[in-house]
Amino acid sequence: MxxxxxxxxxxxxxxxxxxxxxxxxxxxxxxxxxxxxxxxxxxxxxxxxxxxxxxxxxxxxxxxxxxxxxxxxxxxxxxxxxxxxxxxxxxxxxxxxxxxxxxxxxxxxxGSNVVSVAEHNVLQILALVRNFVPAHEQVADGRWDVADAAQDAHDLEGKTVGLIGLGAIGARTALRLKPFDVTMLYSARHRRSPAEEAVLGVRFARLDDLVARSDVICAALPLQQGSRSLFDRERLAAMKPGSWLVNTARGAIVDTDALVEAVESGHLAGYTWYPQPAPADHPWRHLPRNALTIHYSGxxxxxxxxxxxxxxxxxxxxxxxxxxxxxxxxxxxxx
Incomplete structure (x- = not known):
């Protein structure tokens, strides 16, 4: 064989x-x-x-x-x-x-990547909300401009985090976010039981309601026919101004061109990576306010x-x- x-x-x-x-x-x-x-x-x-x-x-x-x-x-x-x-x-x-x-x-x-991706979700949420990457780049560049880094740095506590998908990865992401004292909404095809929701610290919401209310949205769902370009131009526009979008699932869940426009306009402050590997001239390589990594989270x-x-x-x-x-x-x- x-x-x-x-x-x-x-x-x-x-x-x-x-x-x-x-x-x-x-x-x-x-x-x-x-x-x-x-x-x-x-x-x-x-x-x-x-x-x-x-x-x-x-x-x-x-x-x-x-x-x-x-x-x-x-x-x-x-x-x-x-x-x-x-x-x-x-x-x-x-x-x-x-x-x-x-x-x-x-x-x-x-199940092989569940823990790894859940931890990476929290990592990217914190990196974006706390504006970690620009502050780190100042060190590499020999700069020291606290005001420039601090103006886009926020506390995660008190924010609303929306989880799209609450399977194995989404649930573990929720458990890891719970101690940060955030409000967590989730949208999924199958609603969890009240007991499960209480343990995870989440509340069910319709997708459009979750998008409108969330300061941070974390996509934790597979790429299927119904999720391809789930975040198109209209849905991205419905997100809160200045909110963050974390996607460690599949890049095609988000419309590439629409996301570039949303970040360049300042409407959004976070985005993902697609296609993989990205070509050298991919616009996301040069956009601000990101916490991009290669696809190594899992x-x-x-x-x-x-x-x-x-x-x-x-x-x-x-x-x-x-x-x-x-x-x-x-x-x-x-x-």
Whole structure:
């Protein structure tokens, strides 16, 4: 059996001994597969080199942020493919309907990034509200202008934070924000029970009401048909002037051009990163008042270990001819 793993490149593997999710380490799956007589091909290429390997691959492993986009055409060319594993969470780079039609099971390591992304949500909220990045850049630039940094720095306490999505990540984000004495609203497809809302410190709100009332909005929902461009020009305009938008989910949840306009006008003070990786001339590289990072929030050293363990569990089931653990399955053909 041939397994192809498409993972991100590591600029200096010797300097990054704890990084598992690179093409160089390949989640340390090499010995596991070799001992069982299987071939592992690890690469960071998502183009022609990958297509050459996919022709006879049975399993494809890919990270969600260095993704292989799998559509009908690519599935047609990968005629031997039986299993796709997202090494992390978020499989929107895979056309699930096309996968089912081609008899391919799509899986991801559910829960592997939950703690990591929830902590990053709080980090970005604080970085934006406290105007941390411009103050830090003053140090790097040899400046000392307290007034310039302080004019856009605020306390988080007393603010209203809106959480869009209250799944595993959204709920943990709420628990971590609760001690900051904020008002938390949430909008989700399924409302939590009163007991759960009390524990998390949240109150349910319709999406438009949440948008209008929130000082900070944190998007913690998957990219699906209903969430693509959820924050379009009209919804961004409905946000409070000077409010912040944190999106550690998927960039396409927010309309790129509309967000650039909202930030440039001063209406908003926070934004996200799309596409990934962004081209050198992407306007968001030059906009003010941001706390941009590359898409690493769910890839802490601990998260990578959870991902590696989950991928190995899925592979072990496949090698034994068994179905993957049900909580890892995104889509599967009918048996």
């Amino acid at each position: 041939k397994v192809v793993a498409v993972l991100y490149p590591d600029s200096d593997p010797k300097a990054h001994p704890d990084v598992l999710a690179s093409a160089e380490r390949a989640l340390d799956l090499g010995p596991f597969l070799a001992d069982r007589g299987h071939e592992l091909v690890a690469t960071s290429d998502t183009g022609d080199e990958l297509d050459a390997h996919l022709g006879d691959a049975e399993v494809l492993i890919t990270t969600p942020f260095w993704p292989v986009y799998l559509d009908h055409d690519r599935f047609d060319r990968a005629s031997n493919l039986k299993l796709v594993i997202t090494a992390g969470v978020g499989s929107d780079h895979v056309d699930s309907e096309a996968a089912v039609e081609h008899g391919v099971t799509v899986t991801e390591v559910t 890839m802490t050293v601990e998260a990578q270990q959870r991902i590696a363990d989950g991928v190995r569990e899925i592979l072990a089931a496949h090698l034994e001819g068994a179905s993957p653990p049900q909580d890892y399955v995104v889509s599967a053909p009918e048996s």
